[in-house]
Amino acid sequence: MWQSPHFTAVAWGFVSQAAYSASNFGLSVLAARAAGPSGLGSVFAGFSAYLIGLGFQRSLLPDPLVAVSTRPHPEARLAATRATLSLALLYGLGVSALVVVAGLLLPGGVGDGLVFITPWLVPALFRDVWRVVLFREQRGGAAALNDCTCLLVMLAFAPLALAFHSAALALACWGAGAVAGGLLGFLQCR
Numbered sequence: 001m002w003q004s005p006h007f008t009a010v011a012w013g014f015v016s017q018a019a020y021s022a023s024n025f026g027l028s029v030l031a032a033r034a035a036g037p038s039g040l041g042s043v044f045a046g047f048s049a050y051l052i053g054l055g056f057q058r059s060l061l062p063d064p065l066v067a068v069s070t071r072p073h074p075e076a077r078l079a080a081t082r083a084t085l086s087l088a089l090l091y092g093l094g095v096s097a098l099v100v101v102a103g104l105l106l107p108g109g110v111g112d113g114l115v116f117i118t119p120w121l122v123p124a125l126f127r128d129v130w131r132v133v134l135f136r137e138q139r140g141g142a143a144a145l146n147d148c149t150c151l152l153v154m155l156a157f158a159p160l161a162l163a164f165h166s167a168a169l170a171l172a173c174w175g176a177g178a179v180a181g182g183l184l185g186f187l188q189c190r
Contacts, residue, residue, distance in 0.1 A: 012140025016131065019147035023154050023177055030158050031170040039167030042109040046117030046171060049102070050124060053095040057125055061088055062132035070136060081133055081189070088129045092122035116168045120175025123182040130185025142188045149184050150177035 024047075031043035061084050069080035096118050103114030127150065134143035154177035161169035 009135075009138065009140050012144045013135070015144040016135075016140065016147045019144065019151045020131070023147070023151045023174065026151070026154060026158075027170065027174040030154075030161055030173060031167055034161040034165055034170045035167035036165075038109055039165075039170065042113035042116065042167045043170055045110040045113030046099075046103075046115075047113075049095075049099045049114055050117055050121060053092075053099070053121060054125060054128060057088065057091055057095075057128065061091065062129055065129075066132060066136050077136075084133075085126075085129060088126055089122065092125040095125065096121045113167070113171075116171045117175075120171060120178055123175065124178035127178050127181035127185065130182065130189065133189060134185070137189075139188070146181050146184050146188065150181040153177040153180040 027043065027047060028040065032040040035042070065080055065084045069077045072080075099114050099121060100118040103111045103116075103118065105111070106114065127146070130146060131143050134140070134146065154173045157169075157173040157176050161173050
């Protein structure tokens with residue numbers, strides 16, 4: 001039972017999701033400790049925009065990718081992955097543009113939070129696509145490594161946000177983890 005490929009896939013999925021969730025929850029804790037209630041509100045506004053964009057992305061890109069490319073020949077899977085990554089880049093840039101415009105139009109902390117998260121949207125959305133690709137390729141350990149790397153990078157940069165009491169730096173810590181995960185995904189998948 002413990003050596004079953006299904007058990008191993010579930011175990012890696014648990015580790016990956018735990019690290020992914022810890023980085024997202026850690027952002028809330030970091031923002032609250034670093035910037036107080038108003039900073040947490042700004043981060044919440046920006047992170048909410050990310051979650052909305054992520055929800056749409058998952059329905060538009062990774063879910064269809066898995067549906068059409070799980071069984072085909074490796075070359076067909078590679079072509080589908082490349083097309084999905086190209087669309088994810090365009091989608092991320094579009095979401096970033098919408099979020100920054102909304103951030104510049106909205107006053108106060110909500111607008112600030114939207115502007116603060118904008119640089120990190122493309123890497124964070126890419127990170128999620130890599131997770132799907134790695135699990136589709138039955139490389140759950142690589143996906144878990146990716147998510148653990150994101151969490152560790154975020155934790156490494158957290159003292160900056162705490163030292164400067166900044167909501168923007170709290171988001172930057174989370175964003176640095178997303179960048180690390182996005183880059184690692186490229187290396188893992190070549």
